[in-house]
Amino acid sequence: MGAFILRRALLGVLVVFGVLVLTFVLTRVVPSDPVSQWVGPRATAAQRVAARGQLGLDKPIYVQFRVFLAAFVRGDLGTSLASHQPVSKELRAFLPATADLMFVAVAFAVLLGIPMGVFSARYKDRRPDHIARVVAVSAVSMPTFWLALLLQMVFFRWLHLLPLGGQQSQYYSVIQPVPKATGFLFLDCVIAGNWGALVDYLQHLIMPAIALGAGTLAVLARMTRSSMLEILNEDYITAARSYGLSEGVVLWRYAFKNSIGPTVTVLALQIGWLLVNTFLVETIFNWPGIGNYIATSVVTLNYPAIIAVTLLSAVAYVILNAVADIVIAVDPRVRH
């Protein structure tokens, strides 16, 4: 067991190194001109040469890679070409809003998607199953950004139920701002005991969270359904039923508990997908998070910001995958 964990961790380190190499290659080999982004269009030749030195682009490629590695280890993710601020500082500023949004989206997907999958399996090939399957396959087939616009059109334009975008109404963001304690608006509202602001914040969260979570919800429902169906065919379920246990107990305590493995793995993989979709959702809802920052960086060709986020999420992905593998290996049922 220890040897397995060690080997898996070493493989993870190797892959992280590969990720760094690939990212570096991407920034240096692909034709792009960070110098002119840095100095602006009206720079003189001398300024351009100075900028090349400043950005370290005049050194040999292996020295550049060493510098790149050392900076990554220090947690230095480069300097934004747009604001000349450290990217890591900017990302930290945008992190709380995205974390809140992703958390609510995941909660929405898990709390609705998993029961949907369980009921789908319970009522296989009957009406609830058909409805759930139509919802799920539609949700994975719709472009996230289009779903976001549809929600805005229905709930803002037609029903006047929810705000169009942003994080707070002007009353709470400008006139009566919630004191900053953690940077996470949700916690800040709770700490300040400002329930009005909290409700206002939640109202702003609903649409982006649904738009972001819909795809994940569908994937979780599909995964849960298929693993539940497999388990409901097992002998021990028939045995539990023949003991006269209630269907609810059989379903949730006996079948669901054992079906959760693949769903958790899929959820871990979904995190990366969710992050990418924040690019689309946050722009549409004008949500002040990392996704919005990156979507802007894509348009303004702010390479360091894009690279930083790509790199960070790949590293997070590797770690999540390694952890998922180790957790599965610790499960006594699959221990070899």
Place this chain on the structure above:
Amino acid sequence: MSAGVARLRLPRVSSQALAARVRETRIRWHLLMRNKLARVCVVFIGILVLVAIVGPLLVPYPDSVRGGVDLNVKLQSPSWSHPLGTDEFGRDMFSRVVAGARISLSAAAITIALALLLGAPLGALAGGVGGIVDDVIMRIVDVFLSFPSVLLAIAIAVFLGASLRNAVLAIVLSWWPWYTRIVRSQAISLKERQFVRAATAIGTPKRDIVFRHILPNAMGPVIVQASLDFGYVILTLAALSFLGLGAQSPTPEWGLMINLSRNYFLTAWWYMLFPGLAISFTVLAFNVLGDGIREVLDPKSRTY
């Protein structure tokens, strides 16, 4: 002498085996067609392909497809002369949505073909040769797969510059490793089969074994997977275009149209609605058909 032996090539697939495979495919097709939903999807995709081929020639306003501006009719709601309304430049949405089918389908087909072209031979090489070659290729694959694939595609597209061609390239570069994986696992099992051993025994060069004997026989599952990926690729292309990294105005690409409609969607609902419906139904058809195919190939793994 060795040259003489090398020329003595074994047939890659015996006629018997070929006949068996054709029979099997026929049965599977028959099973698939018993599924009503799958039948609907096949018909829908057939129509879509037809629209993609001849549609742009038959649209009522070919000028709108090319980007011609007519400000007299800008942002008009659906009517008899413009069944899906017009956009902010007075271009006919119906013509543009129809023309978009060709762009999305052909871009997706090219993307998948290129990803196969890149990924499959590498998989055959890794599985067929094994050893250090396998290790090197698969560690590279691991690295690529540790990026969320859309994110990697976005990063590559940013560096390549915004255009539809580069968006296709970016997706290819982020997507090929999946195919390498599938072909590799096939190749590993094929390597132990009689016909490969026979080829090795008569001294066929390693290169021929990998690319002439293993690769063609390892393609079945990966081609199925590739066809299942159509919906995903169309969605990713649309997302890149939406972010401004794919097709550029005035190309009638569905994702780009939705992006442009954002400034007007609160007043001109038709502008954002129809390109979105086009993407959704196309992807839906591919996904439902994919589920049907998966069910036929592996009845136990039946999901949706």
